[in-house]
Amino acid sequence: xxxxxxxxxxxxxxxxxxxxxxxxxxxxxxxxxxxxxxxxxxxxxxxxxxxxxxxxxxxxxxxxxxxxxxxxxxxxxxxxxxxxxxxxxxxxxxxxxxxxxxxxxxxxxxxxxxxxxxxxxxxxxxxxxxxxxxxxxxxxxxxxxxxxxxxxxxxxxxxxxxxxxxxxxxxxxxxxxxxxxxxxxxxxxxxxxxxxxxxxxxxxxxxxxxxxxxxxxxxxxxxxxxxxxxxxxxxxxxxxxxxxxxxxxxxxxxxxxxxxxxxxxxxxxxxxxxxxxxxxxxxxxxxxxxxxxxxxxxxxxxxxxxxxxxxxxxxxxxxxxxxxxxxxxx
Amino acid sequence: xxxxxxxxxxxxxxxxxxxxxxxxxxxxxxxxxxxxxxxxxxxxxxxxxxxxxxxxxxxxxxxxxxxxxxxxxxxxxxxxxxxxxxxxxxxxxxxxxxxxxxxxxxxxxxxxxxxxxxxxxxxxxxxxxxxxxxxxxxxxxxxxxxxxxxxxxxxxxxxxxxxxxxxxxxxxxxxxxxxxxxxxxxxxxxxxxxxxxxxxxxxxxxxxxxxxxxxxxxxxxxxxxxxxxxxxxxxxx
Numbered sequence: 001x002x003x004x005x006x007x008x009x010x011x012x013x014x015x016x017x018x019x020x021x022x023x024x025x026x027x028x029x030x031x032x033x034x035x036x037x038x039x040x041x042x043x044x045x046x047x048x049x050x051x052x053x054x055x056x057x058x059x060x061x062x063x064x065x066x067x068x069x070x071x072x073x074x075x076x077x078x079x080x081x082x083x084x085x086x087x088x089x090x091x092x093x094x095x096x097x098x099x100x101x102x103x104x105x106x107x108x109x110x111x112x113x114x115x116x117x118x119x120x121x122x123x124x125x126x127x128x129x130x131x132x133x134x135x136x137x138x139x140x141x142x143x144x145x146x147x148x149x150x151x152x153x154x155x156x157x158x159x160x161x162x163x164x165x166x167x168x169x170x171x172x173x174x175x176x177x178x179x180x181x182x183x184x185x186x187x188x189x190x191x192x193x194x195x196x197x198x199x200x201x202x203x204x205x206x207x208x209x210x211x212x213x214x215x216x217x218x219x220x221x222x223x224x225x226x227x228x229x230x231x232x233x234x235x236x237x238x239x240x241x242x243x244x245x246x247x248x249x250x251x252x253x254x255x256x257x258x259x260x261x262x263x264x265x266x267x268x269x270x271x272x273x274x275x276x277x278x279x280x281x282x283x284x285x286x287x288x289x290x291x292x293x294x295x296x297x298x299x300x301x302x303x304x305x306x307x308x309x310x311x312x313x314x315x316x317x318x319x320x321x322x323x324x325x326x327x328x329x330x
Numbered sequence: 331x332x333x334x335x336x337x338x339x340x341x342x343x344x345x346x347x348x349x350x351x352x353x354x355x356x357x358x359x360x361x362x363x364x365x366x367x368x369x370x371x372x373x374x375x376x377x378x379x380x381x382x383x384x385x386x387x388x389x390x391x392x393x394x395x396x397x398x399x400x401x402x403x404x405x406x407x408x409x410x411x412x413x414x415x416x417x418x419x420x421x422x423x424x425x426x427x428x429x430x431x432x433x434x435x436x437x438x439x440x441x442x443x444x445x446x447x448x449x450x451x452x453x454x455x456x457x458x459x460x461x462x463x464x465x466x467x468x469x470x471x472x473x474x475x476x477x478x479x480x481x482x483x484x485x486x487x488x489x490x491x492x493x494x495x496x497x498x499x500x501x502x503x504x505x506x507x508x509x510x511x512x513x514x515x516x517x518x519x520x521x522x523x524x525x526x527x528x529x530x531x532x533x534x535x536x537x538x539x540x541x542x543x544x545x546x547x548x549x550x551x552x553x554x555x556x557x558x559x560x561x562x563x564x565x566x567x
């Protein structure tokens with residue numbers, strides 16, 4: 001098996017999901033400079049709602065594709081409503097409060113949503129019923145599954161759709177104008193409340209889709225799944241330049257790739273027995289006899305890569321890869 | 331005499347405990363071009379921002395037959411009030427074309443918007459040449475032209491101009507004022523705030539002189555240009 005190609009495929013899959021989730025962070029940040037830490041939980045609720053609907057319909061006579069679609073069609077509006085509610089109830093009253101207040105509120109909302117999910121769906125992972133066969137295709141010594149292809153394509157379509165919306169439509173231009181200067185946009189007749197609510201709702205809709213995709217990919221949904229996923233997507237948004245929409249897409253894909261490749265190779269490169277001279281003699285020689293391994297860091301260190309990237313970006317290029325702002329001397 | 335298009339009565343603006351504008355009253359009639367001159371910090375920009383509802387103020391603001399001192403800022407452009415803010419306030423990361431499109435954001439008449447864009451491109455040809463350029467890369471003068479063009483895209487009845495000459499080279503100031511003159515010639519009602527008193531008075535028919543938050547003199551431009559106090563304080567004589 002070709003590890004490089006395989007990990008690139010895996011990385012593109014998770015990276016697409018990170019990118020779609022990162023868009024939710026970056027859009028909200030762009031408009032109100034708030035890191036909506038509850039966004040990961042919105043993704044989780046999306047997965048949970050979809051799975052609940054799918055599980056409920058799994059025994060029915062409906063064709064599997066319809067059941068799957070019903071799950072998505074329930075999750076997306078539910079999350080949009082949740083995103084709107086978060087903004088309206090938790091963040092809007094704090095719009096003019098010191099920056100720290102909405103940030104702490106966001107962490108609070110994240111905890112509340114997690115425990116709400118715990119109350120509703122329990123602490124055990126919900127397994128995704130195997131409705132549709134997941135065929136596997138061989139390409140160049142690696143395998144790509146139907147789910148992976150679907151996730152990558154669907155994410156590309158969503159990202160293209162969002163780009164079209166934000167760069168080509170009147171309301172999209174208004175969102176970018178508001179992100180740049182809310183007061184001046186107001187002079188043009190833009191209702192800031194509506195734009196801000198829209199960024200939450202759009203981000204939540206993308207998050208719901210991401211939740212369904214990631215749940216389908218791993219086969220389970222759990223009330224804590226949004227936490228790490230959210231942090232990684234946030235790292236991706238920072239990597240690309242927080243507030244920058246193309247940056248979130250690039251950052252997500254890059255983070256997925258780095259994570260997959262890192263996980264794929266870390267065992268090999270931290271295997272002391274493969275280091276030159278390590279197996280020549282002494283106790284290391286014995287330990288490594290007969291092609292044995294002495295792996296310092298295995299693939300369970302997967303989560304380290306995202307946060308390592310986050311730290312590196314914050315140290316070396318805090319504005320992110322694409323986060324360089326146009327000079328706005330006025 | 332035409333009726334007042336905008337009228338402020340006992341307008342007061344406070345920043346924290348400090349009074350920036352201390353109960354001023356003034357009016358601009360339809361089709362008129364009036365200026366508000368005065369030194370830095372006199373309260374001119376605060377007054378314009380209050381008229382555009384960007385900052386809270388006490389007192390009454392009448393626009394035509396309507397009181398607008400409680401109307402949200404984003405609804406004013408629908409009523410026909412456009413502000414070209416101090417420092418131009420263009421969207422630096424948007425293209426020139428997108429900036430102009432934002433000016434017409436509240437409008438739904440596609441044909442009218444296209445016609446106005448054509449008109450503004452004719453008035454400000456540079457904006458057509460630079461349509462696809464990111465606005466932050468324009469020169470200061472071009473940015474000021476863009477800010478004026480963007481305001482005109484909203485097809486306002488009242489244009490509030492805040493320091494259009496600020497930070498521009500003299501030659502560019504000339505060009506910007508030529509554009510303002512052309513806009514006024516089409517019958518636009520304009521309230522101009524300007525530190526360059528001579529330039530403003532030569533352009534406008536009437537003027538108000540503001541000093542530390544109060545209007546101290548109000549007269550026709552010709553009278554103000556001849557007033558020894560004004561000449562000494564603002565015309566450098």
